[in-house]
Amino acid sequence: MKNTLIQRFSSLTLVLVFISCLSGWSQGKSVSVNKVIGKVDNYYILRSDLENLILQYQQQNQPAPNQCQALESLIIRKMLLAKAEIDSVEVEDKQIDNQISARMEYMAKRFGSEKNIVEAYGKSIETLKAELRSEIKEEMLSDKMQNKITEAIKVTPSEIRKFFNAIPKDSLPFIPAEVEIGQIVRFAKVTKAQKDELRNKLLDFKQRVEKGEDFSGLASAYSEDIGSAQQGGDLGFAKRGMMVPEFEGAALKLKPNEISEPIESEFGLHLIQLLEIRGAEYHARHILLRPDYNRMDLSEPQRILDSLNRVIKTDTTAKFERLAKDWSEDKNTADAGGLIKDAQSGASRLPLDASMDYNLYMMLDTMKVGTISAPLNYRTDDGKTAMRIVYYKSKSDPHTASLKLDFEKLNNIVLANKKTKAVDEWFKKAVADVFIKVEPEYQGCRIFGISPDDN
Numbered sequence: 001m002k003n004t005l006i007q008r009f010s011s012l013t014l015v016l017v018f019i020s021c022l023s024g025w026s027q028g029k030s031v032s033v034n035k036v037i038g039k040v041d042n043y044y045i046l047r048s049d050l051e052n053l054i055l056q057y058q059q060q061n062q063p064a065p066n067q068c069q070a071l072e073s074l075i076i077r078k079m080l081l082a083k084a085e086i087d088s089v090e091v092e093d094k095q096i097d098n099q100i101s102a103r104m105e106y107m108a109k110r111f112g113s114e115k116n117i118v119e120a121y122g123k124s125i126e127t128l129k130a131e132l133r134s135e136i137k138e139e140m141l142s143d144k145m146q147n148k149i150t151e152a153i154k155v156t157p158s159e160i161r162k163f164f165n166a167i168p169k170d171s172l173p174f175i176p177a178e179v180e181i182g183q184i185v186r187f188a189k190v191t192k193a194q195k196d197e198l199r200n201k202l203l204d205f206k207q208r209v210e211k212g213e214d215f216s217g218l219a220s221a222y223s224e225d226i227g228s229a230q231q232g233g234d235l236g237f238a239k240r241g242m243m244v245p246e247f248e249g250a251a252l253k254l255k256p257n258e259i260s261e262p263i264e265s266e267f268g269l270h271l272i273q274l275l276e277i278r279g280a281e282y283h284a285r286h287i288l289l290r291p292d293y294n295r296m297d298l299s300e301p302q303r304i305l306d307s308l309n310r311v312i313k314t315d316t317t318a319k320f321e322r323l324a325k326d327w328s329e330d331k332n333t334a335d336a337g338g339l340i341k342d343a344q345s346g347a348s349r350l351p352l353d354a355s356m357d358y359n360l361y362m363m364l365d366t367m368k369v370g371t372i373s374a375p376l377n378y379r380t381d382d383g384k385t386a387m388r389i390v391y392y393k394s395k396s397d398p399h400t401a402s403l404k405l406d407f408e409k410l411n412n413i414v415l416a417n418k419k420t421k422a423v424d425e426w427f428k429k430a431v432a433d434v435f436i437k438v439e440p441e442y443q444g445c446r447i448f449g450i451s452p453d454d455n
Contacts, residue, residue: 035047035439036439037050037071037438037439037441037442038071038074038075038078038436038437038438038439038442039435039436039437040075040078040079040081040082040434040435040436041078041082041085041434041435042082043078043081043082045071045074045075045078045438049074050067050070050071050074053065053070053073053074054067054070067442067445068442068444068445071438071442071445072445075436075438076427077138077142079427079430079431079434079436080141080142080145080146081138081141081142081145082434083145083430083433083434084141084142084144084145086433086434087145087148089141089144089145089148090141091137091140091141091144093236094236094237094238094239094242095140096133096136096137096140097227097228097235097236098227099136099140100129100132100133100136100227101225101226101227101228102227103132103136104125104128104129104132104226104227105226105227108226125226125230126230129227129230146423149422149423149426150419150422150423153415153418153419153422154415155411155414155415155418159414160403160407160410160411160414161403163410163413163414163417164401164403164410167401172400172401173400173401174398174399174400174401175396175398175399175400175401175405175406175409176351176352176353176398177351177352177353177395177396177397177398178349178350178351178352178395178396179349179350179352179364179392179393179394179395179396180339180348180349180350180393180394180395181339181340181350181360181364181390181391181392181393182320182321182324182333182337182338182339182340182390182391182393183324183328183330183333183338183340183388183389183390183391184305184308184320184323184324184327184328184338184388184389184391185328185329185330185333185378185380185386185387185388186300186301186304186305186327186328186329186386186387186388187301187329187384187385187386188293188296188297188298188301188384188385188386188387189296189297189298189300189301190291190296190297191295191296191297194291194292194295194296195264195269195291198262198268198269198289198291199262199269201222201289202262202269202270202271202287202289203261203262205218205222205271205287206259206261206271209259209273210259214232215232215233215259215273215285215287216231216232216233216234216285217232218233218287219232219233219234219285219286219287220232220233222287222289223286223287223288223289224268224288224289224290225267225286225288228285228286228288231285232285233273233285233286233287234275234285235283235284235285235286236283237276237278237281237282237283238281238282238283238284239280239281240252240280240281240282244265244266244267246263246264246265247263247265247270247272247286250263250270250272251272251274251282251284252274252277252282254272254273254274255274256274256275256276256277257273257274257275258273258274259271259272259273260272260273260274267288267290268288268289268290268291269288269289270286270287270288271286271287272284272285272286273285273286293384293385294385296385298377298385298387301375301386301387302375302387304327305375305387305388305389306375308323308327308389309372309374309375309389311323312372312389312391313372320337320338320372320391321337321338322337324337324338325337325338329386330380330386330388336348338391339393345409345412346412347408347409347412348408349394349396349408349409352364352395360390363376363390364390364392367390367392368392369392369393369394369395370392370393371391371392372389372390372391372392373389373390373391373392374389375387375388375389376388376389376390
């Protein structure tokens, strides 16, 4: 397909979309009985993989690839995995465990409870986690291998100008209205009463263990860290620096089998048991209790944001960005001076349309460019209670693409094109290093010049 300014439908695009879809399990539409339709070294491709990939596009209302394009994207992904194995590219088990925990917590919030997850998928939590582990490991290995291929690629301003000037003027796309928005976020605080309540529960658990109860049994029954609770609270071996400082500091003060006092971190309150220290690594398990976010105190965030609001209004732009870096508790935006960026492209200009968070969209409708909102209650994507002030930094009206207004967008497209080219060239060379076979029923497909007849 031809390049356009907005999107290039390519092998790399298919890989990225497929990888991003692995975080959700397919529902609603059945697929045909599984059959192996392809193989790349020791990695198999099933017919259900192909049908699920196409289904994921359809569920997201995106133009779906045809079967040959989808098959090629699956082969590419298996090639990345095969080459990662050959090149000894690895991901740590702890990184995989962290991803599993995060995704299971997201699923629990989405469905309301683990019981609801089990009912929705007809599988136990242990089975879902095992399936998720395989998917996440492949996803992370593919990402790491792809980053290894493209990490040195850069784009120069002259390349961006050359790309833009090569587009026929009558083919320049129409860009919808876009906005730049900044935020300073302060999280609600746990009340003393809540902390005391959680601390007393953990102290009770500690006493029960000291009287002979099994720590892992209590963790499985009561810990709100879904990922580790299924393992009796076991976090496995962790290298120093991997855990949050409060947790690690408390764990390393313990002797093997000793249990800590309740420890507070950004995740809640922990009861920690150290199991073993091995060189620079330590093995611990914990019971985590989280506060009830609906009972948290917003008085301190309100006070801080009111104060910042008054300071910012004397010099909006410079002070907002500086104060966001110093005061915002949202790690995803603080380092960028509070700017909210697109999760996929990293662009700071966001389309002003229905894809935006509804509450934010309605807020901007009442604001003028260059103004700051009053402190507003806010629920983060991961369910935390917070308050924020919003800075309406800029707005671009709908327009025909231009070099000046759309430089960041053009930069991302040129960079993506260069990465696609590098990955495509890598694939052509890598074909010689791996065994690839596809079934004859895909006779019309040619995968990097390979057809079933060539296998």
